[in-house]
Amino acid sequence: MSARLYGVVIDSRDPPALARFWAQVLAFPIVFEEPDEVVVARDDDTYPALIFVPVPETKSVKNRLHLDLAPDDRDREVARLLALGATRAEVGQGPDVSWVVLADPEGNEFCVLSTREGGV
Amino acid sequence: MSARLYGVVIDSRDPPALARFWAQVLAFPIVFEEPDEVVVARDDDTYPALIFVPVPETKSVKNRLHLDLAPDDRDREVARLLALGATRAEVGQGPDVSWVVLADPEGNEFCVLSTREGGV
Numbered sequence: 001m002s003a004r005l006y007g008v009v010i011d012s013r014d015p016p017a018l019a020r021f022w023a024q025v026l027a028f029p030i031v032f033e034e035p036d037e038v039v040v041a042r043d044d045d046t047y048p049a050l051i052f053v054p055v056p057e058t059k060s061v062k063n064r065l066h067l068d069l070a071p072d073d074r075d076r077e078v079a080r081l082l083a084l085g086a087t088r089a090e091v092g093q094g095p096d097v098s099w100v101v102l103a104d105p106e107g108n109e110f111c112v113l114s115t116r117e118g119g120v
Numbered sequence: 121m122s123a124r125l126y127g128v129v130i131d132s133r134d135p136p137a138l139a140r141f142w143a144q145v146l147a148f149p150i151v152f153e154e155p156d157e158v159v160v161a162r163d164d165d166t167y168p169a170l171i172f173v174p175v176p177e178t179k180s181v182k183n184r185l186h187l188d189l190a191p192d193d194r195d196r197e198v199a200r201l202l203a204l205g206a207t208r209a210e211v212g213q214g215p216d217v218s219w220v221v222l223a224d225p226e227g228n229e230f231c232v233l234s235t236r237e238g239g240v
Contacts, residue, residue, distance in 0.1 A: 002147030003146065003192075003197050003232065008187060009231070025123060026125060048125070062131075064228065065130050065186070065228070067128060067185075068129055069123035070124045070125075071124075072123075081123075
């Protein structure tokens with residue numbers, strides 16, 4: 001007996017806007033949208049969804065959970081994400097790590113791995 | 121161009137212990153284990169991994185990201201998860217929601233959805 005990982009819920013000040021950012025990051029469509037929930041998921045439902053829900057509070061500390069992205073080309077992907085509205089983030093990662101730490105428009109940290117790390 | 125969701129990184133006081141809890145929750149194996157990183161992932165690498173990394177700080181506020189689980193049977197799954205070391209959590213969800221809020225052994229909130237919500 002086990003449970004399937006249905007998705008990652010992301011508390012949001014502006015769920016529609018944050019969902020649109022992540023839909024572009026992952027190239028997934030918005031599959032559900034109501035005032036209290038916006039869902040970004042792969043069409044075939046074979047991958048966990050990102051579920052954006054409204055909360056009144058803003059982010060206050062470094063997130064204890066964050067997403068890691070595996071790009072085809074790290075530096076090109078970082079440039080694309082910065083153009084979409086991501087910003088560079090400093091979480092004490094040091095200058096010599098192989099990944100790049102960014103934050104989404106609401107400040108949620110995430111990492112863009114090197115191609116090697118994310119390669120399959 | 122897009123990036124693949126490689127995984128969800130979870131800051132941990134005790135990565136080996138927390139990884140073992142989540143490996144049992146999802147029935148995924150531990151596919152990598154070093155002092156600075158423990159990875160729980162489906163063998164075929166078709167699903168995002170859970171990546172446990174050590175941090176010195178404990179959880180201080182409600183997490184801004186949390187996992188949603190889709191069970192076959194919600195109440196049986198909740199009983200199984202409580203036996204594994206989860207605890208019930210109160211995040212203002214109210215008495216009438218269809219999901220159950222739990223916390224993992226380090227206090228990270230997660231939800232067990234009703235079968236209907238998670239059904240595919």
